[in-house]
Amino acid sequence: MDDGDAENTIPTVDLSQFFSKEEEGRKLATDTIAQACQTYGFFRIINHGVPAELMARALDLSKQFFALPDEEKHKVKPIEGSKAPLPAGYARQPEHSKDKNEYFMVFSPDLGFNLYPDQPAEFKGVIEKCYQRLVEVASLIQEIVNNCMGLPPNFLKEYNSSRNFDFMIALRYFPATETENNGLSEHQDGNCITLVFQDEIGGLEILKNDNWIQIEPSEGDIIVNLGDMIQVLSNNKFKSATHRVIQKGTHRHSFAFFFSIDGEKWIEPLPQFTTNIGEPPKYRGFHYKEYMQLRMRNKTHPPSRPEDVIHIAHYSI
């Protein structure tokens, strides 16, 4: 295991430690994750149980999908009035957005919200397989983070028991131009835990000790980061990671899976990080759904002034 001490790397954690009975390796891996989560919030996982061929196939099929003519892609545009938490299907960032990408969004296959293109024909099956495997990986990461946070066993599992607000996006970033290379602006994710896998192009960068560092793509690896919900629950002890995507000379493809929490859930710093230790809460409470809708509005109606973009500081006290 590489603990990522060097300034320009993130730790690599071998998840097979958690599938074995060997206590020592599991403890070391847990410490590495705890350290990363309390500083900049990112780590890489290997031997996580999702077959590399499955991820490669998903990337290949998404490449085929995004290469279709616009009119084909728009056939899977979100249905008006759908009950899905966010618009499922194909969308492109608005023309005036600084973010230069397009994406295809799916929810848990069990919910019946998903739309799929006719071509490529295998897309649906491969995406749904990937989705299920990523739920399993995120559930394991959540259990590890639960222990890193010193919470009672299974606390997060029980607190976050609904999978109705999780979603996954296949992303395609456009090539950089002479004047622009902003694929996805600097941000933190709004959910609990994010998993990303990507093609060989590169461009994902994370903020570590005030420096932007590049996450080198490596086939079969998954990049993990914590989102705002863990930051709020832990009253800022565990960090929602800051990251961005820089455009390269050619299209880049990635998948991001967002392990979230139910929209009806009331979110506020846990007593373990506030009253029990005499610390004032750093956030007021809110329903997850409300925050998610505010963030979606950032995307559909991007404010012209960066300071008007809503992020978790909206709930700071």
Ligand SMILES: O=C(O)CCC(=O)C(=O)O
């Ligand atoms: O494409 C990537 O590598 C990261 C995507 C991301 O950060 C996001 O969708 O929130």
Ligand SMILES: [Fe+2]
């Ligand atoms: Fe992100």
